[in-house]
Structure formats: structure tokens, C-alpha cells
Amino acid sequence: MTHYIFKRLLFAFITFFVIVSVVFFMLRLAPGGPFDGERRMPPAIEANLKAAYDLDAPLVVQYVKFLAKLAQGDLGPSFKQKDFTVNELIAAGLPVSATLGLTAMAGAIVLGLSIGITAGLRPGSTLDGLLMAASNLNIAVPTIVAAPLMVLLFSVVLSWFPAGGADTAWHFVLPSIALAIPLSGDIARLMRGSIAEVSYEPHVMTAHAKGLKMPRIVYRHMLPIASMPLITYLGPAMAGLLTGSVLVEQIFDLPGIGRYYIQGALNRDYTLVMGVTIVYSFAILTFNLAVDIAYGFIDPRIRVAGP
Amino acid sequence: MATTWRFLNSSKLVMIAALMLLTVMLGAVLGPELSPWNGEDMDWDSLEASPSMSHWFGTDLVGRDLFVRTMQGARVSFTVAFIAVTVSLTIGIPWGAVAGLMGGRTDQLMMRIVDGIYCLPGILIVILLVVLFGRNQYLLFAALGAISWLTIARIVRGQTLRLRNAPFIDAARCMGLSTSHILLRHVIPNVAGPIIIYTTLAIPGVILAESFISFLGLGIQEPDTSWGVLVSDGTQAMESSPWLLIFPGSCLAITIWCFNTLGDRLRDHLDHRDKRTA
Numbered sequence: 033m034t035h036y037i038f039k040r041l042l043f044a045f046i047t048f049f050v051i052v053s054v055v056f057f058m059l060r061l062a063p064g065g066p067f068d069g070e071r072r073m074p075p076a077i078e079a080n081l082k083a084a085y086d087l088d089a090p091l092v093v094q095y096v097k098f099l100a101k102l103a104q105g106d107l108g109p110s111f112k113q114k115d116f117t118v119n120e121l122i123a124a125g126l127p128v129s130a131t132l133g134l135t136a137m138a139g140a141i142v143l144g145l146s147i148g149i150t151a152g153l154r155p156g157s158t159l160d161g162l163l164m165a166a167s168n169l170n171i172a173v174p175t176i177v178a179a180p181l182m183v184l185l186f187s188v189v190l191s192w193f194p195a196g197g198a199d200t201a202w203h204f205v206l207p208s209i210a211l212a213i214p215l216s217g218d219i220a221r222l223m224r225g226s227i228a229e230v231s232y233e234p235h236v237m238t239a240h241a242k243g244l245k246m247p248r249i250v251y252r253h254m255l256p257i258a259s260m261p262l263i264t265y266l267g268p269a270m271a272g273l274l275t276g277s278v279l280v281e282q283i284f285d286l287p288g289i290g291r292y293y294i295q296g297a298l299n300r301d302y303t304l305v306m307g308v309t310i311v312y313s314f315a316i317l318t319f320n321l322a323v324d325i326a327y328g329f330i331d332p333r334i335r336v337a338g339p
Numbered sequence: 340m341a342t343t344w345r346f347l348n349s350s351k352l353v354m355i356a357a358l359m360l361l362t363v364m365l366g367a368v369l370g371p372e373l374s375p376w377n378g379e380d381m382d383w384d385s386l387e388a389s390p391s392m393s394h395w396f397g398t399d400l401v402g403r404d405l406f407v408r409t410m411q412g413a414r415v416s417f418t419v420a421f422i423a424v425t426v427s428l429t430i431g432i433p434w435g436a437v438a439g440l441m442g443g444r445t446d447q448l449m450m451r452i453v454d455g456i457y458c459l460p461g462i463l464i465v466i467l468l469v470v471l472f473g474r475n476q477y478l479l480f481a482a483l484g485a486i487s488w489l490t491i492a493r494i495v496r497g498q499t500l501r502l503r504n505a506p507f508i509d510a511a512r513c514m515g516l517s518t519s520h521i522l523l524r525h526v527i528p529n530v531a532g533p534i535i536i537y538t539t540l541a542i543p544g545v546i547l548a549e550s551f552i553s554f555l556g557l558g559i560q561e562p563d564t565s566w567g568v569l570v571s572d573g574t575q576a577m578e579s580s581p582w583l584l585i586f587p588g589s590c591l592a593i594t595i596w597c598f599n600t601l602g603d604r605l606r607d608h609l610d611h612r613d614k615r616t617a
Contacts, residue, residue, distance in 0.1 A: 051459065055467070058467065169596075171595075174551075176554045177588035181577075181584070184577050268458065272460075275462045279555065283574075294466075297467060297557065305467065316458050
């Protein structure tokens with residue numbers, strides 16, 4: 033098991049390093065610098081600016097300097113928002129994004145599991161048909177359509193929730209739901225399939241024959257096996273959730289790091305975009321690592337032999 | 340042909356999805372020709388008009404015909420689906436087949452790379468690419484393909500592993516056929532079924548991704564249009580003229596639903612093993 037965890041850790045570290053390097057070189061090799069404005073700057077000023085941001089050194093030196101700073105957790109100054117470092121900007125946005133993401137993830141899992149189990153226990157029934165139709169709808173109606181409609185209905189017409197900002201918990205309700213809905217549809221479909229499949233397994237039949245109550249059979253005998261595909265799916269789901277959060281932050285006007293990403297990408301704020309990309313990849317890789325380790329604990333085959 | 344017909348007849352849902360998709364496709368091809376308007380003309384007499392006999396889907400804030408613009412958006416969506424899927428098949432099939440056929444360390448390395456990319460937020464990388472290297476729509480489409488080949492590679496590898504020790508592959512090896520010949524003539528034709536299924540399921544993904552990026556203002560630019568751009572414009576005006584959001588939004592949702600439904604049913608239809616739970 034230690035060997036397995038070590039291998040996953042090493043893999044995560046290498047992936048992180050590759051991502052950081054690729055993004056670094058991509059940003060530096062792209063045409064157009066961060067200081068290309070409408071008006072040409074006097075050469076002396078431009079040289080000074082470049083020196084201040086370490087842009088005058090050879091690419092390799094820049095890269096090494098960047099890695100050294102990154103190892104200390106320093107993401108450098110923002111190119112466009114002159115008075116802020118990237119660390120400060122991210123520190124301001126991260127709590128908002130993290131709250132949004134975690135609430136949405138929790139909501140999607142609870143909703144998806146309930147729908148999936150209910151439908152999967154009676155495949156082919158009317159209830160199953162209705163629940164699956166609803167889940168398919170949740171997947172098919174894209175967030176770019178659903179989220180504005182939610183604002184229109186719940187904020188503008190009914191005024192139940194505020195339309196933008198992140199001041200109170202109420203501000204997070206609609207965005208979290210908007211982010212969770214498509215994910216819950218995926219989870220429900222996944223769970224329905226695996227629950228329906230596992231209910232034919234001999235050990236579940238035995239549990240029925242012993243006269244166990246339904247909730248206990250589902251909880252003790254079906255869920256541990258049926259949730260394996262779900263656990264594998266959580267890694268990519270997390271990546272999808274991050275992407276979705278960029279959009280949801282934009283629509284609901286939440287000041288999270290997704291907004292900085294779009295803003296930074298539009299103004300060529302290299303350091304800001306790098307910083308947000310690094311935070312995103314770090315979050316995804318940590319989450320994936322946790323999922324892999326959890327998988328190792330749940331599945332005895334991996335515990336013994338490795339994947 | 341007979342197989343296709345049997346699949347379409349297998350359930351009402353499949354027939355409905357196929358017909359709806361055909362309608363949207365016909366609209367994309369013929370729509371702009373059928374309507375008297377074109378997507379850029381402004382009708383000054385009916386700015387932000389609601390749907391009528393003259394403007395079937397109404398008009399937008401500057402009086403452009405929404406029906407024509409929505410159908411132009413459909414063209415963009417089908418183009419992105421075609422280009423991105425071509426790119427992803429071109430990378431994914433050889434990648435998976437080579438990994439599966441070679442096995443051992445090569446396989447390990449190639450699949451680790453896939454795992455690594457799999458956990459990245461692909462759309463964000465595409466945004467970065469498009470912003471850095473210019474807003475060329477074909478670059479955008481190709482980049483979307485370049486992030487969506489992973490599932491295909493995994494499927495092809497899995498199927499190839501299954502085939503690797505099959506007697507007819509052994510026989511081909513014994514006859515001294517080259518690896519590339521075995522791949523092209525014996526492996527790939529046998530994995531065609533799963534490839535078709537996952538291609539159908541990948542299309543809604545890339546259509547959504549394009550509309551997502553265009554919605555944020557980073558994809559297709561005015562005066563060209565796409566469903567993402569139209570939905571974004573519709574969102575600005577949804578309180579006064581909701582049809583601007585509803586028509587393009589519904590077209591997008593319907594198209595996604597059709598592809599998802601067809602892909603799912605195709606999987607159940609071709610995969611007899613899962614008949615039990617289908």
C-alpha cells in the first residue's frame with residue numbers, strides 16, 4: 033500500500049511539473065508581450081519594465097528563477113494590476129471559488145446518488161423512466177442556458193435570491209445549484225447502471241435470501257461495489273467542475289479565481305494566468321491523488337497488487 | 340443500411356432523436372437559403388421584434404433575423420463537431436491501438452500520458468491557446484479536438500488488448516505481416532463499433548465546449564455567430580425579449596440531447612452483454 037501511494041504521489045508530482053513547464057513556455061513563446069500597448073513605449077522605459085519582471089534574461093534563466101520562486105510559493109507580481117501580487121489576488125478569490133466548488137460537488141453527489149439508487153433498484157419502472165428523463169435533461173440543457181434562466185426566474189421575477197456578489201451564504205445557493213445540476217445528472221446515470229448490475233450478483237441474492245432489510249442490503253452489500261465507477265469518475269468530474277465554475281462565476285458575478293482567469297487571458301496578464309492555472313492543476317491533482325488512495329483502500333486487489 | 344434501419348426502429352426515442360437531429364441539420368443547411376433575410380441585414384422597422392410570420396424567431400437588438408443567425412450558429416456547431424471529431428480520431432485511434440498492441444512499457448508510458456491529460460481542465464487550456472495564438476476559429480476547433488481524443492484512445496486500447504491474443508491476430512503474425520498492416524487491416528476494423536459509439540457521445544461535448552468558449556467572448560467573434568454567442572447576447576436581453584435566449588438555447592439543448600440519446604441507445608444496441616440492464 034505504501035508503495036502504491038508513493039507511486040501515485042510521484043506520478044502527481046511529475047504531472048504537475050510538466051503542466052507548469054508547458055504553460056510557462058506557452059505563455060513566453062506566444063506572439064505579443066504583456067506591455068504591447070496601443071502606443072509604443074520609449075525603449076528605456078520598456079527595458080526597465082522588462083528588467084523589473086525578469087523578462088530581459090534568457091528564457092532558461094527566467095524558467096529557473098520562476099521554478100525557484102514557485103517552490104517558495106511565490107507566484108510573482110501581476111503584470112496588469114500593478115499594485116497586487118498574484119498571491120494576493122488568488123488569496124482574495126480562492127475562498128469564494130473553493131466554497132462554490134465544494135458545495136456544488138457535495139450537492140451533486142447527494143442528489144446524484146439518491147436519484148441513481150432509486151432508479152437503479154427498479155430498472156424499467158415508471159419512476160426510473162421519469163428520473164432518468166430528468167437526469168438526461170439536466171445533462172442536455174447547458175449551464176450557459178440554465179444559469180441565466182435561473183437568474184431570471186429566482187432573482188428577477190421571484191426575488192428569492194440575490195442575483196450577484198458573494199456577501200452571504202444566500203449568494204452561493206443559485207450558483208452552486210447551477211454548477212451541481214449537470215454533474216448530478218452524470219452521477220445519477222452512472223449509479224443507476226452499476227446498482228442495476230450489482231443487484232444480480234450472487235452475494236446480493238444471498239443477502240435477500242437471508243431476509244435482510246432493503247436499506248441494509250443497499251448500504252452494506254450493494255453500495256461498496258456499485259460506487260467503484262463513481263469514485264473513478266470523480267477525478268474528471270472535478271476538472272469539469274472547475275471549468276464550470278469559471279462560467280458560473282462569470283454569470284453570477286462571483287469574485288472567484290475563475291474571473292481572474294478569463295480577465296488575465298484577455299489582457300495577457302501572464303503571471304496571473306499562470307498563477308490561476310497552477311492553483312487549478314494543484315487542486316485537481318491533489319483531488320485525484322486522494323481519489324486514487326481512497327480507491328486503493330476500498331479495492332483490496334489494488335492494495336495487494338497495485339493497478 | 341439494414342442495420343441502421345433496425346437501430347432506428349429499435350425504440351420510439353431513437354426515432355424521435357434521429358428525426359429531430361435531421362431537422363436541425365436540414366435547418367443548418369437550408370435555413371439561411373429559405374429565409375428572405377440574411378444574417379447581417381438589419382431590419383430597421385422591427386428592432387427586437389418578437390417572433391412573427393416575417394421573422395420566424397424574432398429579431399435581435401439591432402434588427403437582425405434570429406432564425407437565420409440561429410441556423411448559422413448550427414452550421415458552426417456541426418462544423419466544430421466534424422473538425423474536432425476528425426482530429427480526435429486521428430490522434431486517438433493510432434495512440435490507443437499502438438499502446439494496446441505493443442503492451443509492456445510503451446503501453447504504460449502512453450497510457451500514463453493519457454491519464455495525466457485526462458485530469459486537466461481541457462477547456463481552460465483551449466482558452467489559453469486561442470487567446471495566445473489569435474482568435475482563429477479553425478485553431479479553436481482543432482484545439483477542441485486535441486483535448487477530446489483521450490476517451491477514444493482508452494477505448495481503442497482496451498479493445499486492442501482484448502484482440503491482441505485472438506487466434507486471427509496470431510495467425511496474421513505467423514504469416515509475417517507487418518505491425519502496421521495488422522493494425523490497419525485486422526485491429527481497427529474490429530474496434531469500429533465502440534469507436535462509432537464514443538464518437539457520437541463525444542460530439543455533444545465539443546459542441547458544448549465551443550458554445551462555452553464563445554459565450555465567454557473568447558471564441559467566435561462578431562459578425563460571425565454561434566450558439567454560444569447568441570445565448571450570450573440573449574442573456575443580456577432576456578428580461579425584455581426572452582426569445583433571444585430561448586430559441587438558440589433550445590436548439591443547443593435539443594442537439595445535445597439528440598446526440599446523447601443516440602449514443603446511449605447505440606451502445607445498448609451494439610453491446611449485447613448489457614442487455615440485462617439496458
